[in-house]
Amino acid sequence: MSAPATASGAAPPDLLRAQENAVVQMVTIGPVAEELAVRFADAGHRLYLVGGSVRDALLGREVSDLDFTTDARPEEILAVVDGWTDAIWDAGIAFGTVGARRRGTTVEITTFRADAYDRVSRNPVVRFGDTIEDDLVRRDFTVNAMAVELTGPERRFVDPYGGLAALAAGTLDTPAAPEESFADDPLRMLRAARFVSQLGLTPAERVLVAMTNMAGELARISRERVQAELNKLIIGTHPRRAIELMVDTGLCDQVLPEVPAMRLAIDEHMQHKDVYTHSLVVMEQAIERETDGPDLVLRLAALLHDIGKPDTRRKEPDGRVSFHHHEVVGAKMVRRRLRELKYSKAIVDEVAQLVFLHLRFHGYSGGEWTDSAVRRYVTDAGPLLDRLHKLVRSDCTTRNRRRAAALQRSYDSLEERIARLREQEALESIRPDLDGNEIMRLLGIPPGPQVGKAYKHLLALRMERGPLTHEEAEAELRAWAADNLS
Structure with missing residues (x-):
């Protein structure tokens, strides 16, 4: 939306005004913003819709929470919204920000800022500004340095740093250097x-x-x-x-230093530029398989599934490159990195487990897994099974169409095996056929390590043979006890 320049290099004033009016019309102002503007105008203050709220409105994106800036000082903001809000919070008032909620809409109102920074931390030395231009120049990017004044005789678009032109061009630039x-x-x-x-x-x-x-x-x-x-x-x-x-x-x-490090490792199939590029493709393919919106855990696992390859890279006698046990090493690396980034324990565990399991399927190949192996696959994946399916399928990036089709058919076969076993057994909740209380009663032993060992033995049998009758389970337990508790 650029206007033609005059001989002096500036666009004609009438055309600029028409351009500003067109932009203002694109920014839909809801009733909550209208009410707030009236209150600030009545109090003699200016109020501007600003930043991401203006940017997203111009992009046609949904705007749920509203950001405003004003010449009113924090205590004056509190006075203006007193009695109007359904809720108010002033945790950021030292930085000039008052938060409020009105009929389900959250607003943040901040006094014009003209901060300085100590360049050691990222904490500003708060200084309030006097003009909208002072406020906009301190913002991060020009596309976030646009505002619409709501309290003048008519609405006015304010864009001193070319945010609209940058948005139209798809360019990310800063107001200041x-x-x-x-x-x-x-x-x-x-x-x-x-x-x-x-x-x-x-x-x-x-x-x-x-x-x-x-x-x-x-x-x-x-x-x-x-x-x-x-x-x-x-x-x-x-x-x-x-x-x-x-x-x-x-x-x-x-x-995430492990990601650029993958540029050093050549894929074992010798068909990808490097493991880094392969991992980016896997992430894109995993995204295509998402069904319920963006999945942070799946995307992280796809990006990081091969980070163990640089540390396990070996050149074999036949000249090929191998990465044996990179899934084990990678899972440990994922835990270390995500903990360092302060991720929750749940996210760390889930991403690391997906990385650990992502190669398990390749032992299935032609479908020779026993039912026991299928049970272990499902049990080890637990609630991550659906994500594991998506990750494993996405990990196929070969350009060989025949090989790719064979891998997908093989995984189709595994999923069919899982479905059949699900019909016969409760795969997601596999437990031994006898619980701890029954083990203690039948063997006459108190709680302790021996109960745990007996439980693990029965669980291994359950995995290997499927469900046992109660009589079969008792017989197996007594046979185990005869060899291990005498």
């Missing part, structure tokens, strides 16, 4: 990768240069904040592009 912006808050570099994933934007050349030169500054940011941005990036629309940006600029060395 990127070196200044990233020095103030290094997390903005990771946020750039997040916007590449979420919005499909392409960083400006100067942004790429600054990210590359300043990647090490990300070490100043807490792991919790890094993880939060990484999650948003991974579940975005274009995570591969974002990961490639992180690797190319060196950011990934600060967040």
Whole structure:
């Protein structure tokens, strides 16, 4: 949406005004924002819809929570919203932010900011600004530095740093020099990768240069904040592009160093550029198999499933490259890295287990697994079985169509075997045919290690032979006890 320039290089004022009006019409202002604007205007203050709320409205994306900025100071904001909100919170009031909820809509209202940063942490020395331009220049990217004034005689679009043109061009740039912006808050570099994933934007050349030169500054940011941005990036629309940006600029060395390390390992099939490229393809193929929206655990497992390969790479006598037990090594590496990034125990366990199990299927090949092996596959996967199915199928990236079709048919066969056994047995809840209480009663022993050993023996039998009758289970238990408890 660019206007033709006059001889002086500026667009005609009438055309610029028409352009601004068109943009304002694109930004739908809901009743909650209308009410808030009236209250601020009546109190003699200016109020602007700002940042991501304006950006997403222009992109036609759903806007649920609203961000505003104002010339009112925090205590004045509280006075304006007093009696209007259904709930209010002021945890961020030291930074000029008041949060509120009105009829299910969450709003954040922040006083104009003109902060300075100490360049050691990412904590600003809070200083309130006097103009909307002061506020917008301190924001992370130009696409987030647009505002719509709601309290004037008529609505006005404010875009001093070219955010609309950048959005139209699909460009990610900073209002100030990127070196200044990233020095103030290094997390903005990771946020750039997040916007590449979420919005499909392409960083400006100067942004790429600054990210590359300043990647090490990300070490100043807490792991919790890094993880939060990484999650948003991974579940975005274009995570591969974002990961490639992180690797190319060196950011990934600060967040997931195991990912760029995979560029050193050649795939054992000698058909992929490297394990890194293969892993990105697997992640994309896993995304195509998602059925209930973005799955963070599946995507992380797909991206990281082969990170054990560099450490297990060996050249065999026949010249081929092998990565024996890389799934075991990789699962340990995943645990270490995700714990370092402060992921929850549940996510760490789930991603690591998927990495550990992702090669198990390849022992199935022509379908020669016993029912016992199928039971173990299902039991070891547990609630992750559906994700494991998707990961294993996605791990096939061979260009050989015949081999790819054979692998898919083989996995079809395994899933059919699982379905048949499910009809006969409760596969997801396999337990021994006798529980701990029955073991103690039949053998006349108290709680202790021997009960656990007997339980494991009966579980192994259950896996191997399927369900036993109660009489068969008792006979097996007594036979085990005769050899182990005498």
